[in-house]
Amino acid sequence: MGYQVTAEANLNHDLSRCAGIRVDVTGNCNLRCPYCINDFSGIRGNTLMDSMIFERVVRILPLLLPDGELLFSCFFEPTLHPRFLEFLEHVPLEFRRQAAFTTNLGKPLSEQFFEKLSRLELHHINVSLDSLSLEVFEEMRKGARFSVFQQNLDKLVDAFSKAPDSPQLHFITMLSKLNLEEIPELVKSCLEKFGPSRHEVRAIWMTEEIATRPWIQEKAMTLEDSLRLRESLENAPPHVELVYDLHRNPDSYTPFPVSSEVGYQGFLSTLNDPNLIHLHTVPLPLILRITSDGKLGFLMPEPGVSLDLNGLEDPYDSVKQIVYLQNLNIARAKLLQNAVRSSLELKRLNTINEWLRDKCLKLKSIRRGSPGCLDDLRPINGQIDGRMQMTYLASGWAGDIQAAGPANEVVLIASQGRKRWAVAIQQPEFERPDVVRATSNPRFLYSGWKAQLHLEPLLDKLPGRFRLAAYVLDSNSRKAFMLEGSHDVLLG
Numbered sequence: 001m002g003y004q005v006t007a008e009a010n011l012n013h014d015l016s017r018c019a020g021i022r023v024d025v026t027g028n029c030n031l032r033c034p035y036c037i038n039d040f041s042g043i044r045g046n047t048l049m050d051s052m053i054f055e056r057v058v059r060i061l062p063l064l065l066p067d068g069e070l071l072f073s074c075f076f077e078p079t080l081h082p083r084f085l086e087f088l089e090h091v092p093l094e095f096r097r098q099a100a101f102t103t104n105l106g107k108p109l110s111e112q113f114f115e116k117l118s119r120l121e122l123h124h125i126n127v128s129l130d131s132l133s134l135e136v137f138e139e140m141r142k143g144a145r146f147s148v149f150q151q152n153l154d155k156l157v158d159a160f161s162k163a164p165d166s167p168q169l170h171f172i173t174m175l176s177k178l179n180l181e182e183i184p185e186l187v188k189s190c191l192e193k194f195g196p197s198r199h200e201v202r203a204i205w206m207t208e209e210i211a212t213r214p215w216i217q218e219k220a221m222t223l224e225d226s227l228r229l230r231e232s233l234e235n236a237p238p239h240v241e242l243v244y245d246l247h248r249n250p251d252s253y254t255p256f257p258v259s260s261e262v263g264y265q266g267f268l269s270t271l272n273d274p275n276l277i278h279l280h281t282v283p284l285p286l287i288l289r290i291t292s293d294g295k296l297g298f299l300m301p302e303p304g305v306s307l308d309l310n311g312l313e314d315p316y317d318s319v320k321q322i323v324y325l326q327n328l329n330i331a332r333a334k335l336l337q338n339a340v341r342s343s344l345e346l347k348r349l350n351t352i353n354e355w356l357r358d359k360c361l362k363l364k365s366i367r368r369g370s371p372g373c374l375d376d377l378r379p380i381n382g383q384i385d386g387r388m389q390m391t392y393l394a395s396g397w398a399g400d401i402q403a404a405g406p407a408n409e410v411v412l413i414a415s416q417g418r419k420r421w422a423v424a425i426q427q428p429e430f431e432r433p434d435v436v437r438a439t440s441n442p443r444f445l446y447s448g449w450k451a452q453l454h455l456e457p458l459l460d461k462l463p464g465r466f467r468l469a470a471y472v473l474d475s476n477s478r479k480a481f482m483l484e485g486s487h488d489v490l491l492g
């Protein structure tokens, strides 16, 4: 029970509910976009969801959190299902108001279809629109005809403008070298012509398989392209959102073809701790996915379980149980993530403090053109030795000593006279577009670091005045190179 309370507090919600339910009512798509997440070489035919499975899906909808999202599309095109609107009508209104779907509008659809859709009180519809130029559109949305898409979009906008509670219109634009220059004009024209509530401009979700596709190798945007785009959209209206990846998952951002070293390699991976897996797998929200043939599993986080709705007349209780267990797993993984991370940091700090004590770490002063600095140091409330005390958060950026790119490790060292103590260790992992602009080098994008000071090594000296400086650490040579921006500070 105690663990349940901690877990609920950690996740901030009822453990038997989930953040998302995604339902594919079809098992294929009418298009073959070259960047699609699907590898169509393994997909045959199109399994349409039947009404028995859909009925069972409706029974589990109360498991959705009140602010969760119900998406009637996940990997495939839902409008290919001839009974799609009938299915949506069957969803109780309270859940329809949380519902949305994504469509490529590539199949010819009638006025009646959009009129009916406009009255269903869904939350929103995502329309995929990569370009307003026929050639670019038809290359990026392979298999679609621009004229059909345009007619569908006009019918949709017309029908939605007439219905009082029509769904919001959202656009999703995928990025490639082909439409990069057009994007600022595209979002402006779409706003003027169609009045969307949101316009998502998205980088391609890169997997190992997608990265090997010839089209991707030629047409996917580079890190430099994405930085230029970011600048060109700096003054875009607030409904425009640039999505480079799923949020809070630094490992999944894979700019192609220039790769940037991000994540927790370096000192963390050398420790070979099995709990490290938790550093990568959380914290993602729990999302259920139901395929058109009735298989229910977790979209994320992996690994998922799989239930077959064909064999479960009323799946509510079984699904509630697995949602509950998976939420406990997520909460446990979150707790472990924090614990593992701080224990690894402390282990590493101990090693560096031993090096400092044994005088086998050479501290080098600032080099000319030294890449990086300690930008900011601010007090925050924290616990030291079980008591609430003031602690500090330091931040800055750091480049590697040998080559352009983020440093492997940054260590913060407090000094008093000739004595020195390592008080924080971090690997750069945060975005610093300002550094990229200032250095004109996109490889510094993930060079930002933030570190909370561990004042335990100084406990018998606190409160006390120290000089605090950040260093790039080169473990192989046991040398640490000081960054600009050291501070005199009263700690404790």
Ligand code: SF4
Residues within 6 Å of the ligand: 029, 030, 031, 032, 033, 035, 036, 037, 038, 075, 076, 077, 104, 128
């Ligand atoms: S429309 Fe969507 S699902 Fe279909 S091929 Fe394109 S990206 Fe894939």
